[in-house]
Amino acid sequence: MIGNINCDIDIDSLEIKDVIDIKLLQKFQDNFAESMGIASITVDKSGNPVTTPSSYTSFCIDFVHSTTIGDNRCAECHRKGGEEAARTGKPYIYTCHAGLIDFAAPILIEGKQIGTILGGQVLTKSPEKSRYMQIAKEIDVDEDKLVESVEKIKILTEKNVAAAAEVLFIVANALSKIGYEELKLKMISKSLEIEVLKKDLLLEESNKYNQLKTQFFSTISHELKTPINIISSSLQLLEKLYKDSSFTFTAETFSKYSKVMKQNCHRLIRVINNVVDMNKIEVGFLSLHLKNNNIVKVIEDITLSIVEYARLKNINIVFDTEIEEKITAFDEEQFERIMLNLLSNSIKFTKPGGNIDVTICDKKEHIFISVKDTGDGIPQDMLEKIFNTFTQVDASFRRHAEGSGIGLSLVKSLVKMHEGEISVISQLGVGSQFTIKLPVKLIDSESNAHKDRDLNYHVENTKIEFSDIYFD
Known part of the structure; x- marks a missing residue:
């Protein structure tokens, strides 16, 4: 299972501190240097120290590194030694510019160098006085004092130097390998945590989806079953009355x-x-039939077509516009559904004596269409949810207004297809205001001739959209 988790690590970007505890490395380095009498320091792949020097000799600290020339020469030696060690993948022993025996042991991760342990500052034979007097002249230090310090340097056999370099190499690479495996395990653990989190989120989304699906089927079943039962009951009553010889069947009864x-x-x-239509939108099969038309006239006609419904509910409707004409490209049939849905909601949730205001504002590049009512209002925690599919402010079957919870989701989708936006502000007990921001644009088409439609055009669609509003 773990093998399937992606835990790729960019080794080129790794640093020593990523895989080795520097404090542990420093302690090991200090103990080793002190017991063996061999100086040591660990540097990164760029040559920058990651540990402090261990058991450095006075020869190196007080003389060679005390001058710019000597310090630069040391740096160059260390660089070349590290490069050779990295090239061969094993400790490299060499004589530094100051005549001491040094070594470079590469710290490797899967064959790539992430740092180097530098050690040495020893001799394998007695120093030649004349050679070190010449070195003192080259780096500009006191000749006698330099010779005196070099004579104090520990002399080891070549075998001991090689063994010391090998020990540092083995231990440092063991530490780096352990650290690298730990790093991979951490990344695997993190990947597993992320996978678990993703699966938890997927499970949560799946549960939410299943809940929505269950709610949807329950709601749709109710929305389909209720009118079917009413139709069935009405037919049964008509049949019974028709067959009842004692009952006089009249046109009024039938009507x-x-x-x-x-x-x-x-x-x-x-x-x-x-x-x-929601299914068509979700799979991308619903397309708009855009035409350049006077949207002000269309909205006014739609509003006027529902005045009678509002009157029967004792609700006052006011249509107000800043402009009499605004030609823009839109799908009149779909925009009718948008407006009828918003107006239907306003009538459902506005009590008798209330008001509904439909206003149009022209902002040149956009037109703003607002439907404002003095209805029940929407709770603040529902404002972000009401445009979700199957969401109802009052989802119980005993709510005082019918509806499948699809309408506002469909409205939002249709507005978005027009490249517009819809927003809502609401306050419980005060009312709601839905606002559509629609871009003004024109299209090139031979069939764009403006058609004036009378109110009868909207009547049948209004009957369908307002079919779940009942009048006393």
Whole structure:
């Protein structure tokens, strides 16, 4: 299972401190240097020290490194020694510019160098006085004192130097390997945590989806079952009355039950249309038929078509516009659904004696369409959710207004398809205001001739969209 987790590490970007505890390395280096009498320091792959020097000789500290020339020469020796060690992948022993025996042991991760342990500052034979007097002249230090300090340097056999370099090499690389494996385990652990988190999120989303699906089927079942039951009951009553020889069947009786059945047929059409169109939008099959048209006139006609519904509910509707004409490209049929849905909601949740204001504001590049009511309002915690599919402010079947919870989600999708935006502000007990921000644009088309439609054009669609509003 772990093998399938992606724990790739960019070794080129690794530093010694990423895989080795520097404090532990320093302690080991100090103890080794003191016991063996061999100086040591650890540097990164750029040559910068990561530990402090251990058991450095006076010869190096007080004389060679005390001058710029000597310090630069030392740095160059260390660099070349480290490069050779990295090239061969094993300790490299060499004689430094000041005549001492040094070594470079590479610290490797999968064959790539991440640092170097430098050691030495020893001799394998007695120093030649004349050679060190010449070195003193070259680096500009006191000749006698330099010779005196070199004579105090420990003399080891070449075998002991090689063994010391090998020990440092083995231990440092063991530490780096352990640290690297720990780093991989940490990354695997982190990857596993992320995978678990992702799966938890997927599970949570799946549960939410299943809940929504369950809620959807419950709501749709109710929305379909209720009108079907009403239609079925009305038909049964009509049949019973028709067969009852003692009852005088009149046109008024037929009209009464016919009206009930027709309204509930409209409810069924509305629910089915919404579900089908939401599915079309989700899979990208619903397209707009844009035409250049006077949107002010269209919205005014739609608003006027529902005045009678509002009057029956004793609700006052006011249409107000800054402009009489604004030609822009939009799908009149879909925009009618947008407006009828918003107006239907306002009528559902506005009590008798309330007001609904439909206003249009022209902002040149955009047109703002607002539907404001004095209805029940929407809780603040629901404002971000009401445009989600199947969301209802009051989702219980005993709510005082019917609805599948699809309408506002469909409205938002249709507005977005028009490259517009819809927003809402609301306060419980005060009312709600939905605002559409629609870009003004024109398209090139031979079929863009403006058609004036009378109010009858909107009547049938209004009946469908308002079919779940009941009047006393």
